[in-house]
Amino acid sequence: xxxxxxDGRPRSLLAxxxxxxxxxxxxxxxxxxxxxSFRAREDVASSGWWDAxxxxxxxGWTLANYxxxxxxxxxxxxxxxxxxxxxPATVLxxxxxxxxxxxxxxxxxxxxxxxxxxxxxxxxxPIQVAFQxxxxxxxxxxxxxxxxxxxxxxxxxxxxxPLAVYTLRNYMATLPNxxxxxxxxxxxxxxxxxxxxxxxxSMPAIAAFATLQFLWVxxxxxxxxxxxxxxxxxxxxxxxxxxxxxQGQGEELLTAGAFLSMVIPMIVFFSLQRxxxxxxxxxxxxx
Amino acid sequence: MDRRxxxxxxxxxxxxxxxxxxxxxxxxxxxxxGGGGGGSEKYTEGEVPGPGSVSVLGAFGGQExxxxxxxxxxxxxxxxxxxxxxxxxxxxxxxxxxxxxxDAPDVALFPQPGGLFDLAAQGHITAIDAFLxxxxxxxxxxxxxxxSARYQGRVYGAPMRMACKSLIWYPKKxxxxxxxxxxxxxxxxxxxxxxxxxxxxxxxxxxGWNADQATGWVGTDWIEEFMLRVHGPDVYDEWIHHRIPFNxxxxxxxxxxxxxxxxxxxxxxxxxxTIINTPFSEAPLPLFEDxxxxxxxxxxxxxxxxxxxxxxxxxxxxxxxxxxxxWEGGFEGQPILGGGDLAALFTLNDDSVALMKFLTSPDFxxxxxxxxxxLSPHKTFDTSHYADETTRRVAEIASSAEVFRYDxxxxxxxxxxxxxxxxxxxEWLNGSKSAQQVCDEIEAGWPQ
Numbered sequence: 001x002x003x004x005x006x007d008g009r010p011r012s013l014l015a016x017x018x019x020x021x022x023x024x025x026x027x028x029x030x031x032x033x034x035x036x037s038f039r040a041r042e043d044v045a046s047s048g049w050w051d052a053x054x055x056x057x058x059x060g061w062t063l064a065n066y067x068x069x070x071x072x073x074x075x076x077x078x079x080x081x082x083x084x085x086x087x088p089a090t091v092l093x094x095x096x097x098x099x100x101x102x103x104x105x106x107x108x109x110x111x112x113x114x115x116x117x118x119x120x121x122x123x124x125x126p127i128q129v130a131f132q133x134x135x136x137x138x139x140x141x142x143x144x145x146x147x148x149x150x151x152x153x154x155x156x157x158x159x160x161x162p163l164a165v166y167t168l169r170n171y172m173a174t175l176p177n178x179x180x181x182x183x184x185x186x187x188x189x190x191x192x193x194x195x196x197x198x199x200x201x202s203m204p205a206i207a208a209f210a211t212l213q214f215l216w217v218x219x220x221x222x223x224x225x226x227x228x229x230x231x232x233x234x235x236x237x238x239x240x241x242x243x244x245x246x247q248g249q250g251e252e253l254l255t256a257g258a259f260l261s262m263v264i265p266m267i268v269f270f271s272l273q274r275x276x277x278x279x280x281x282x283x284x285x286x287x
Numbered sequence: 288m289d290r291r292x293x294x295x296x297x298x299x300x301x302x303x304x305x306x307x308x309x310x311x312x313x314x315x316x317x318x319x320x321g322g323g324g325g326g327s328e329k330y331t332e333g334e335v336p337g338p339g340s341v342s343v344l345g346a347f348g349g350q351e352x353x354x355x356x357x358x359x360x361x362x363x364x365x366x367x368x369x370x371x372x373x374x375x376x377x378x379x380x381x382x383x384x385x386x387x388x389x390d391a392p393d394v395a396l397f398p399q400p401g402g403l404f405d406l407a408a409q410g411h412i413t414a415i416d417a418f419l420x421x422x423x424x425x426x427x428x429x430x431x432x433x434x435s436a437r438y439q440g441r442v443y444g445a446p447m448r449m450a451c452k453s454l455i456w457y458p459k460k461x462x463x464x465x466x467x468x469x470x471x472x473x474x475x476x477x478x479x480x481x482x483x484x485x486x487x488x489x490x491x492x493x494x495g496w497n498a499d500q501a502t503g504w505v506g507t508d509w510i511e512e513f514m515l516r517v518h519g520p521d522v523y524d525e526w527i528h529h530r531i532p533f534n535x536x537x538x539x540x541x542x543x544x545x546x547x548x549x550x551x552x553x554x555x556x557x558x559x560x561t562i563i564n565t566p567f568s569e570a571p572l573p574l575f576e577d578x579x580x581x582x583x584x585x586x587x588x589x590x591x592x593x594x595x596x597x598x599x600x601x602x603x604x605x606x607x608x609x610x611x612x613x614w615e616g617g618f619e620g621q622p623i624l625g626g627g628d629l630a631a632l633f634t635l636n637d638d639s640v641a642l643m644k645f646l647t648s649p650d651f652x653x654x655x656x657x658x659x660x661x662l663s664p665h666k667t668f669d670t671s672h673y674a675d676e677t678t679r680r681v682a683e684i685a686s687s688a689e690v691f692r693y694d695x696x697x698x699x700x701x702x703x704x705x706x707x708x709x710x711x712x713x714e715w716l717n718g719s720k721s722a723q724q725v726c727d728e729i730e731a732g733w734p735q
Contacts, residue, residue: 042572045593135390139389140388243349246589247568
């Protein structure tokens with residue numbers, strides 16, 4: 001297993017061992033959750049999940065938690081709601097932020113620096129202080145769209161934009177200026193330059209931000225609860241929180257529900273992962 | 288003839304006058320004369336036509352939500368009104384926030400009266416006498432229930448579910464095999480039974496206080512139970528409404544009495560450390576092991592939901608329950624400590640009033656009673672709806688109580704009842720602070 005890596009450097013045994021140990025440590029809580037989700041309520045109360053792993057044949061595994069999750073709760077429809085919330089809430093801020101980032105990087109207009117500083121400044125405004133005014137604006141006293149998907153799309157777009165503009169602008173600033181200049185010389189409009197050059201070349205940054213934004217929107221409880229509510233449009237995270245009884249009855253469903261809610265973010269993460277590592281700019285200035 | 292009234296009649300007269308006086312101050316002010324808070328006029332049906340649906344916000348989800356909706360099905364069918372129920376684990380915050388942004392539900396089911404009073408003071412809630420028959424309601428409810436929702440003389444919430452806390456559970460088979468008495472008249476008798484159990488090598492009590500961020504609430508129940516028993520309901524009321532300081536000698540004395548029970552070696556399974564680390568829901572589990580590792584658990588009726596499945600399947604054969612007895616030398620009557628969900632009305636219209644009438648009637652809840660984990664706050668509720676004998680027994684204990692008192696920590700301001708009282712109990716039990724220290728600190732932190 002020793003030997004050398006693709007680029008010729010020798011492999012380090014120490015690094016391999018450390019990485020494996022770290023990875024295991026990092027996933028211990030998740031493994032515990034997974035094991036617990038397959039155990040009955042009394043077993044969970046009477047012994048730790050590691051006991052089940054040490055004695056896998058006498059542990060009394062059960063699928064009952066997952067069965068009940070699908071049969072007696074609304075987890076299925078709220079999972080769909082989460083997708084309906086998360087996809088536009090990821091695409092919209094990135095689309096607008098990419099336009100803005102292009103403008104900030106490659107276009108000259110008065111007040112450019114000031115506007116950019118303003119956007120960076122907005123990043124430090126904590127989201128919590130904006131809730132009450134936003135509730136007034138979107139609620140029955142204002143637009144009256146509270147509880148509809150469009151309310152959370154707007155919110156996530158608004159609060160995701162500053163960081164998106166900032167990261168994308170910084171990434172675009174590192175793109176070779178000569179490429180953009182040669183496009184200008186060839187007579188490309190800003191629209192063409194953006195779609196043909198800036199956007200594809202910024203794919204690593206866009207993908208990185210999309211992953212983060214998607215995970216944040218997916219796992220969000222506060223905004224979903226305040227602006228979408230617990231009614232028919234509730235997201236899977238809000239739904240999980242509603243599954244408990246007065247004294248926490250039904251806790252065993254939470255572990256199964258938590259795993260179910262992880263599946264889609266995992267798919268998103270692994271499908272976008274290749275963009276995160278691929279460098280798009282390599283060799284683009286040649287010829 | 289001697290016209291001087293006898294001592295006896297004077298006494299009777301004073302008592303009658305006192306009773307009249309009491310009724311006077313407890314009596315609900317005539318709504319037509321108007322009072323504080325919103326909606327002082329008596330509501331007549333047809334004033335505001337309903338939109339055909341009622342939104343309800345409550346604190347319970349999961350199976351309780353299902354059972355609640357099942358109990359509402361006959362209402363929805365009969366009236367054609369649809370009920371949109373939203374559960375929220377963080378009810379107390381959510382209701383404030385939703386009311387604050389003008390998005391209040393039509394009806395809210397408060398798990399504690401504290402938040403209800405806040406919103407009633409701001410005029411968001413309509414007092415129940417405006418649309419319910421107060422006297423009829425009061426006559427079927429367990430006495431004292433409505434007083435828990437009284438704010439400045441008017442009642443703002445009507446109970447739709449009761450929790451009965453003064454219960455002691457035991458594993459029926461093992462307990463009867465041991466031949467222990469099942470009807471101790473006083474706590475002292477119970478203690479001597481516990482000593483008998485101890486002599487056979489079994490720890491008598493099991494207890495668990497852990498409830499994550501709410502750890503300690505079980506401890507507050509212990510103190511409240513003993514306050515009621517040792518000093519009686521009058522001192523109890525003065526204590527929870529802060530008319531006597533939290534660190535008054537009566538309270539410290541009760542801490543010491545509870546400490547004697549919980550902190551004595553060999554009384555409670557595992558001692559104080561285990562009590563603090565065991566989730567309250569897991570405290571009954573040692574009772575149902577074979578052989579049992581403990582014999583008694585003091586906990587509310589809701590704890591049955593956490594019993595093992597095979598025990599739940601034959602509740603009546605496996606589980607025994609009796610009311611926590613009185614304290615010898617303390618208050619004589621049988622007191623019961625409890626709680627309940629209070630339904631409060633935010634939007635006054637025909638539909639929401641119809642729902643409130645249904646929720647607070649003695650007929651509500653047959654389906655929920657069948658599903659289990661629910662007790663009607665009405666004395667007149669048909670107990671044949673309960674799923675098992677054990678629940679019927681609990682309902683009987685609750686409705687035959689001489690004194691019913693609402694869980695004190697739910698009535699105290701949230702900073703105490705949901706904060707310093709909880710943490711204080713933990714610090715006291717693990718021995719890092721004395722009873723006096725804990726009581727002094729809670730008193731010092733009481734909101735002005």
